[in-house]
Amino acid sequence: MSAALAYYPGCSQTASAREYDLSTRACCQTLGVELNDVPDWTCCGSTPAHATDHALAAALAARNLAQAMDTGASNLATPCPSCLLALRTAQSRCENEGFKGRVEVLLGRPATLSIRTRSILQVLMEDLGLEALAEKAVRPLKGLRVASYYGCLMTRPVGLMAFEDPDNPTAMDRLFLALGAEAAPFALKTECCGAALGVPRKEAVLELSGRILAAAEESGANVLAVACPLCQMNLDLRREQIEGYTGQRSTLPVLYFTQLLGLALGLPEEALGLGLHNVGTRPVLDILRRTWASEDVG
Amino acid sequence: MRIGVFVCHCGTNIAGTVDCAAVAAAAQQFPEVVLAVDTPYACSEPGQRAIIEAIEQKGLNGVVVASCTPRMHEATFRRTVERAGLNRYMFEMANIREHVSWVGRDKKLNTFKATDLVRIAVEKLRYNRPLTAKSFAVNKRVLVIGAGVAGIQAALDCADGGLETIVVERTSTVGGKMAKLDKTFPTVDCSVCVLGPKMVDLAQHRKIKLYAMSEIADLSGYVGNFEVSIRRKATYVDWNKCTGCGLCADKCPSRKAPDHFNELVGRTTAISIPFPQAIPKKASIDASSCLHFLKDRCGVCAKVCPVEAIDFEQQDEVVKESVGAVVVATGFDLLDIRRFGQYGGGRFPDVVTSLQYERMLSASGPTGGHLKCPSDGREPKSVVFISCVGSRDRSMDRAICSGFCCMYTAKQAILTKSHVPDCETHVFYMDIRAPGKGYDEFIRRAQEEYRTNYVRGRVSSVYPKNGRLAVRGADTLLGTQTEVMADLVVLAVGAGAAEGSRDLAEKLRISYDAYGFFMESHPKLKPVETNTAGVFLAGACQGPKDIPASVAMGSAAAGKVMALFSKERLESDPQVAQVNAVRCVGCLKCLRTCPFGAIQEVQARDGSTKAQVIESVCQGCGVCTVTCTDRAIELQHFTDNQLLAEVNYLCRSWMEKSPA
C-alpha cells in the first residue's frame, strides 16, 4: 500500500474529538495506510496564535513540521482542517526569506518546511481513490442519506488549500456514494458554523450552526457527515444549546466521515468511538443493521 | 546624395526631454547631409511646407524626419516628399518620441540616443533607391462573416451599394443573438419584429448569396483579391428541395435534442427548423440526437418529406469564393454559466442566464411566452436578477464591463412585471451604466413605474431553502447583509468572445485582445479597420455592444468597403521580396517557409529551378530573406546593404564612444 505517513493528530483529537482520532487510526490500519505520529508533537497555534502574531503562529506550526521531517517523512496528514491550515500557512509564509528568518529566531532552529501536508480526507481520496476504498468496503452504507458538511477550511483559502470546488465540494459525497449511501442535496456545504467563537460569542455560533442543521434536515438527510472537530463540536455537543436558541428540535447525528467509512469497512462501533457523541448515533446504526441483515453481511 | 534632416519637437512631447537643436546640429555633420534643422511640428502644415521648400531650394534628394512612430506619420511625410517631386521611398523616419522621449527622462542620454537614431536613418537612406508601386485590379465582391444584426446591416448596405455580397453564417439561420431576444431596450419593441424584415431582405436581395450552416475553412490572398474556402456543413437535408413545411419535425420521434436556439431551455426534435421566422427556413438534422445516425433505424423524416429532401448520405462540402474585402461580424457568446458555482449555475435549474430568460419570455420560446420555473413549471412570484456575473471580476480574469447588461436587466425586470403582475423583482447591481439615448430614463422607469427593487451590492451565494432559492447579498448603502427568496434567479452573465474567434482570427490574420475580441486598427480613428488591409470589423466581435452600436458599426464597415471599392485598381506595396536569379540555387527553402504562399517555382531558360516572388501576394514579412543561405532573396527597402549600413554605423560608434 502507500508509503508511511507522518500523522499529526492535533489537540482536539486527544480530547473533545477523540472519536475522530480513533476512527481515523482504525480506518487507516484497515486500509493499510501506516500512520506514524509526529514525535512529541505540540499545538499548531490555531486561530488565537494567528490573531496575535504571524511569526509566533508560524513558529508554533513549524516546530511540528520540523519534528516530522526529522523522522525522514516526506508526507504528513492531519484529520483537522484547522491544523492543516496553520501548517500550510506557516509553509507558505516561510517562502518569504525575511519572514522565515523571524520564525527561525523564535523557533531556535532552521525552519525547513518542505514536507507535503494534506488532510486525511485528501490522502484517502488521492492515494487510495474511490475505487480502492469501495473495494475494501465489506458492508454497504445503504439506507443512509448523508449530508456532507465540509465547513470553511477544507476548501478555503482557495489558493492555499487547493482542494475541490470551493462552492460545491463533492469529495465526501462521492465517497459515500461509492460506499453505497445516498448523497443528500445539502445546500450549506461550506458555510461557517461559527468556529471558535462559540466560547466568547455563543449566540453567533448557535445561529450559524442552527442554520446548517436546519438545511441538513431540509435535505432529508438521516446523518450529517463532518471532517472538522470544531464543526462537530458546535453541531453535536452544542445541540441542546442550539435547540434552545432556535426552538427547533433535531436528533440528526453528526458523524466524522471516518466513522462512516469505518462502518463500511466492517469495523466495530467501539473502535470508531460511536458511543462518544452527545447526540446519539443509534439511529444510524439501526438503519445500517437493517440493511446488513437484509443483505446478510456484517 | 543631398540629404535633409528635420528634427521635430512635437511641442514638448520630444523637446521636453531631447535637445532637438543639438540633434540637428550633430546631424549637420553626418555624411551627405546638406541641411539639418529642428522644427516645432514637422507634421503641421507649415512644417510640411518647410520640408517641400527645402527640397526645392537645396536640391535635396533624400529626407529624414526625426519625430514620432512611422505608424503615425510615415504616410504623411511620404506624401510630402512626393509633392516636392521625390520618390516616396527616398524618405526615412527616426522615431525619437516613442523610442526616446516618452521612455527616458535623462535629457543628455535621450539626446545622445536621438542623435544615434537620426544617424542610423541617414546611413540607411544613403542606400535607398526609388521604388515604384504596381497596381492591380480589385475584385469588387465582399464577404460578410456572421449574420447577426451587425453582419446583416453590413451585408444589406454593401448590396444596396451595388456590391456582390457573400454572407457566411455558422448556424442554420441568420439573426444572431438579436433574433433570440424577446424585446429590446429602451423602447420595449418586439426584437424579431424589427429584425425580421431585415432578415427577409437579406434572403431576397439579388446581390446577396447566403451560406447558412457554413464556416470559413481558409482565407488566402490580400486586399482586393482574397480567396476564401467555405465549409458547408452537412445538414442531411437537400436545401434546394426543402420547402420548410416542417412536417419532418412534427413527425420526428427523437424529441430530446438540445435546443440551441432556445439556449438549451427545453428540448427540440432531431430534425428541426429553429424558429418560425428562420432564414433560410430549412430543416436540418442534429446527427448527435438522430436515431438514424445513433441506432441506424427510424428514417421517419425521409418517409414523410413530400419533396424527398432528406439525404442521410450528405457530407460537408467546401466551396470557394473570390472577394476583395471581408467584414467580420461574428458577435459574442455568453460565458459558461457553470463557471458560477456560487450561484448554482448549471446545478440549480431555476438559475438561468439572461439569454435563457429572453427565450422564456418570448412568445416563440419553449414556454410559449408563459413565464415558468424550469424546475417544476410553476409561475414565479419572485425573480432576482444578478448583475456583473463574470464582468468587472478580476478573480475570473474578466476585468471588463460587458456594457449592455444594466439595460437588458432593467428591460427583463419590466417584462417580468408585464408577464406576472404580482411577481416581485429584485436587481442586485454595483453601478448602473446607462449612457445611451433614453437609457437612464428607462432604468428609472423600471424602478418607479415597474416597482423593481434595486439593491446596491454583489451577491455572495444562491442556495436552495424551503423549496425555493435564497439569494444572499449585501446592501452596501445600508451596510447590511440582504437575503431574498426567489423562484427564479437570472444571471446577467458577461459577454465573451464568440466560440472559435481565436481560430478565425488566425485564419484572417487579424489580432485579438486578452478576452478574444478582435482588435481594431486604432481605438479612436480606425475603429472598424483591422491591421490586415481589406478586413473590417462590425458589431460585438470587437467588444460587447448593444444593437444600435452594432448596426452603426455594420454600416460603417460597409462604408469602408465601398470606399475601398471606389477605385478600379489598388496600388501594391513595392516593399516586397525579390529574387536575384543569378544567386538563387533553386533550393526552394523560401517557398516552404513563406507563410503567404507568395513564392513559386519557375524554370530558368537554362532549365534550372529558380524561386520567384508573386509580388501581389507577398506581404513583405522578410521570413524568406533569413531563410535563404545564399542571400539570393532580399526585401526591397530593407536590403542587406541598407540594414548593414545601419548596423555598421551603430557598432562602430559604440566601439568609439560611450555616453556614460
Next chain:
Amino acid sequence: MPVMELSASQDRAFFEAVCAKSGQDLLRCYQCGNCTAGCPMQPYYDLAAHQVMRLVQTGQRKAALTCSSLWLCAGCGQCSARCPNQLDVALILETLRHMARRAGYNPQPRVAQFSRAFLKSVHSHGRVFELGLLLRYKLASGRLLDDADLAPRLLKVGKLHLTPTSTPGQAEVAAIFRRYEQGAGS
C-alpha cells in the same frame, strides 16, 4: 455622524501601512459588498466588512482600529474567496487586528481573553488543555456559567481530561513563547 473632514483626517500613512503589512492593494476595492454579502459574522459586526475596507481607503485609522468586527471575524475566508478584485479581505482584517492590539484597542475583551487563555494553555502544556483553557477564560472574563452545561456531557464520555497530558515538547514551545515575549523575531 459628524462630517468626515477628508483633508484633515485622512491618514495616508495608515492606509499605506495596512497595504504593506497585508500585502494587499486596497485601492482595488470598489465597494461591491461581496465580502459583506457572504460573511457569516456580519450580523454581529458593528461595521460591515466593506465599510472597514472603506475606512482604510479613506485613512480613518481610529475608526478602523476600534471597530469590533475585527475581533468577531471567524476566519472562514469566505470574503477572500468571493472578492472579485482578489483582495484577501480576511488577511486585511487580521492585519488590522494586529495593529489594534498593538495600539491597545480592545473593543471585544471576551474574544481577546479567550485568545490569551488559549495561548497560555499552549504555553504551559505544549498542547491545548481544554478544561484548563475554559477555566482560565472563565476567570478572566468573569463568565463562570458559560457553557457549564457542556462539561458534564464531555466528562461522561471521557472527552474532558481533568489533568493536562504531559508533553516533552512543552519546553520547546515555552521557549518559543519566551523569545516572542522578549521581542525576538519581530
